[in-house]
Amino acid sequence: MLSALITSSSLAIASLLIGFALFVAWWQFGRRIHALIWAFSFMAATIGHGARIIGGPLSGHNDLLAMLACHASVASFAFLAWGFGLRAGRDNRLTFAFWGVATLALLLCYFMIGGAEGRMLNRIITAGADAAMVAIIVATIKAASRRALMLRFLFVGYGAYICSVAATAWLARDGGMIGGPVFFAVLSIGTPTGMIATGLLTLLIVAADLAEELRRQAIADPLTGLLNRRGLEQQVAPIFASSRAVRRPLVVVLADIDHFKSINDQLGHAAGDAVIRAFAAHLHSIGRKGDLVARIGGEEFALVLPGREVHEAVALVESLREGVPAALRGIASADRITASFGIALVSDGETFEVTLGRADTALYRSKKGGRNAVTLEPPPELARAV
Template identity: 35%
Template sequence: MRCKVPVSRARITRSRLEAEAMNPAVVILSVLFFTSGIMCAAMIMAWIHFGRDRHAATWACAFGLGALQWIVNAVGVMAMPGQVAPIILASAIVIVTSSLVAIGARQRSGLPAAWGKFALSGGIAILVIVVIYTRLDHMGLRAGFTNLYAAAMMPLAVAAVIPRDRKANAPEIAFATMITIFAIYQLMLGLVGLSIGRLPNPAGLEHYRTVLGIGLPAAYVGSGVAVLFLLAGDLSENLRALVTRDPLTGSLNRRGLEQAATTAMATARRHGQPLAVVVGDIDRFKAINDRMGHAAGDRALVAFADHVHAGVREEDLFGRLGGDEFCLVLMDALPEQAADVIERTRREIAALEIDGPPRFSLTASFGVAGFLPSDLCFADILTRADYALYESKAAGRNRTTVSAPLSPVSGTAAR
């Protein structure tokens, strides 16, 4: 009878230790892979169904490549331990994905994508990675370089997303905050990697792995959520614009103007500030439509709206009430000050020639009214401004008429 040879206890112990060492890495890579896949799928859906924005497609590519990176890392850990090929490939993917995050941020803000510059810097970085892993025997550079490059890309994304001409909204602030945290984490990880030194340092490697294992899943997931939050915020803004904006001129529509004006009136009443409303329209607009067609009428409306809007401050409100009638709400302004502002605009419009064909000129009339303590709603002051506009029409058009002025109160609308 043949006896079975027992398996060495040492071999069993070693196998268990290897399995235990591998399990945390496999779990982390699995979490990162599924996170990247979910983010990629969500951004593809956003791109398909919500306007096909280029930045959504770019970020979808970034997270799709991120999922591929985690697969390559898993293959390197489980099937090709100690070999540099999967590490080089995964590092190259990190260079590409971090560049795509910055490119997508620039696309969202309407800045040039600068594909050539990013391709050049990324190509140089990948070449450096190949040299580090094949020619240089330096553990610190291997652990730190890729993370430092990714950290350098993140501030570019933050700088592109934060607007320069308005106050950042909540999704933009959240994106900037999370990407900044991710950049700080990548910088810290890169510096910890460099501290390992040229030769393997057991204590340094353990410190690096600890920082990597604890921080990377949270930082990566947080960054992905911030990107989705930003896309959702953009969608919300687009839907709000559809409800409150005039599609032809880009100004507020009547609903949007009334909502904003009601808030402005409450602010003026609370702080004891003056407020003025200007109503204006194009003289003989129906004749322009009848003689030259609706396309010419649309060009006249756009030119009129652009010139009126350009003559006021950023904090003032401007909207289209309907047809060729528009309205301005000037904050902290007396009616006389508002009349001075709009009178300059009226003269500019009278000297304007609308591009064609056919080319034509136009004039406009305006009515101005000031906010009174007895005004209960926006319709009250709007009615007086509309009546002043009627007086301008009755007096021969191409003029500005001021309705009942406010009692003398200081204002800051003089321009």
């Protein structure tokens, strides 16, 4: 009795701490809703273990407290599955359906059966519902990496253990093959390990999500959502290496909004931001899979176009230039807005920085020539031949 009380107390405290840690993660780091739902999962587990603790001194209410503990267990696993579904962008109706059916079944057992048989059925229903929630979690986790496969494997093992709890509860019924102490021994062996392991896994997943978000923020422009200069440099390296290996054409384009300073000066920075967002959307809308679009500073943008011949790139950029006034018409009450472009074809052995510099030279010539223009910078070998 004392051992069970100590175990339940320890689990209640551990569940409370894990739930509090997940709540803090939700509150402090971007309000990720699945972290909050997981916090509810461990708060529900705290209530369940608390009911078991109270069941000791209040032996006259064993049926009620056992039923509440079972409800808390089902709720804990339902919240856990719900959080995984939210994180993966999946529909959670199946989770809610299992939760509702299990809740009704537990209430029916309490009010219509009761006693030792009702407690036994409650344990089986709870274990079955918990195993169903674990199965939903396993189905939700995408096996796209070794880490995801390991996570699925761990949850499959946990689900198998929960099923063994249901089988043991049936065998420990009145007149069954085993006694109640064996059931509680099986319950005590896996429950602490499973609960603590699940808590650590959810905390690690939240930490990994936060790390990924920080990495994304480090390479993304917050105003437009495009890559920033760092992100462009990171993602362009493998494209350059691949194009060089298979001798595939590669074009770098620089774009700059004409007279942008006057927009900011006359209409304010809010209007300038609106123009930049609209221009970014215009550049991004015309690209294809594999193209890179980045804002590398102020009103200047870069495009990397792999697999395009020069004439294709020039035609594409011309269509971009022609579409700028319409795409930005009426933005922040600005007058007709145009943009200038510079194009450079990557030469053999040329680095991204060198090609970008030549595209910048072409852009300067577009600006100097009157703006609202597209200029192609010839490759160095062609320039030397001329």
